[in-house]
Amino acid sequence: xxxxxxxxxxxxxxxxxxxxxxxxxxxxxxxxxxxxxxxxxxxxxxxxxxxxxxxxxxxxxxxxxxxxxxxxxxxxxxxxxxxxxxxxxxxxxxxxxxxxxxxxxxxxxxxxxxxxxxxxxxxxxxxxxxxxxxxxxxxxxxxxxxxxxxxxx
Numbered sequence: 001x002x003x004x005x006x007x008x009x010x011x012x013x014x015x016x017x018x019x020x021x022x023x024x025x026x027x028x029x030x031x032x033x034x035x036x037x038x039x040x041x042x043x044x045x046x047x048x049x050x051x052x053x054x055x056x057x058x059x060x061x062x063x064x065x066x067x068x069x070x071x072x073x074x075x076x077x078x079x080x081x082x083x084x085x086x087x088x089x090x091x092x093x094x095x096x097x098x099x100x101x102x103x104x105x106x107x108x109x110x111x112x113x114x115x116x117x118x119x120x121x122x123x124x125x126x127x128x129x130x131x132x133x134x135x136x137x138x139x140x141x142x143x144x145x146x147x148x149x150x151x152x153x
Contacts, residue, residue, distance in 0.1 A: 004070035009085035017064045020152050024051030027097055028065055028080040031056025034137040035130050036079075044147045046101040055152040062153075077127045091119040 011017045020026070027043065029036040040054045055062045057080075063073040069087045071078045081093035088096050091111055098108030111119055126133070 002070060003080075003087060003089045004068075006069065006087065007085075011065055011068050011082075012085075014064075014068050017068055018061050020055075020061055021053055022082065022085070024049075024053060025081065025083040025097065025100060026053045026055060026152065028055045028057050028062050028078075028082070030079070030130070031058050031062075032136050033130050033134065035126075035134040037137040038134075040147055040150075041144065042105075043097070043101065044144065044150060046103050046105050050150075052097075052101070052150060053152050054147070054150050059153040077124055079127070091123040092116075094123075 009022070012022075027040075029039065031037075043052050043054060055065070057063065057066055057073045057078055065082075066073045066078050066080055069080060069089075071080060071089065077090075079089060079093060081088045081097050083096060083100065095108045095111055098105035111122075114122070
């Protein structure tokens with residue numbers, strides 16, 4: 001399954017999606033993945049404005065939003081970034097999130113020199129092997145109160 005292009009904020013009209021705080025960017029990521037959990041901690045640390053929200057794809061909200069955009073919540077490649085009501089996925093989403101975070105997050109733009117085909121290939125390789133390479137960690141059980149404040153479920 002690939003990302004279905006939809007209009008900005010199209011999920012607001014989808015009855016299958018519970019209402020959620022979307023005034024700032026929202027990152028939908030695997031809540032059981034150690035790499036994603038580290039990513040959530042980095043977002044929390046770099047986001048000085050406190051605008052980012054993080055939603056585990058295993059939650060009802062995460063599953064419904066991914067499904068709305070044609071992504072399979074059970075597919076290890078499913079990672080979604082919503083910004084200004086628009087959806088992005090793959091390495092493009094990670095680059096966009098890093099750029100918006102600023103600071104060290106902007107270093108992710110280095111991947112833009114790669115052709116999109118190569119970016120997607122690299123992203124798929126990491127996503128499909130993330131548990132083996134990085135292990136598992138439950139994002140929702142972290143003791144970090146700032147991260148917990150940002151979690152949507």
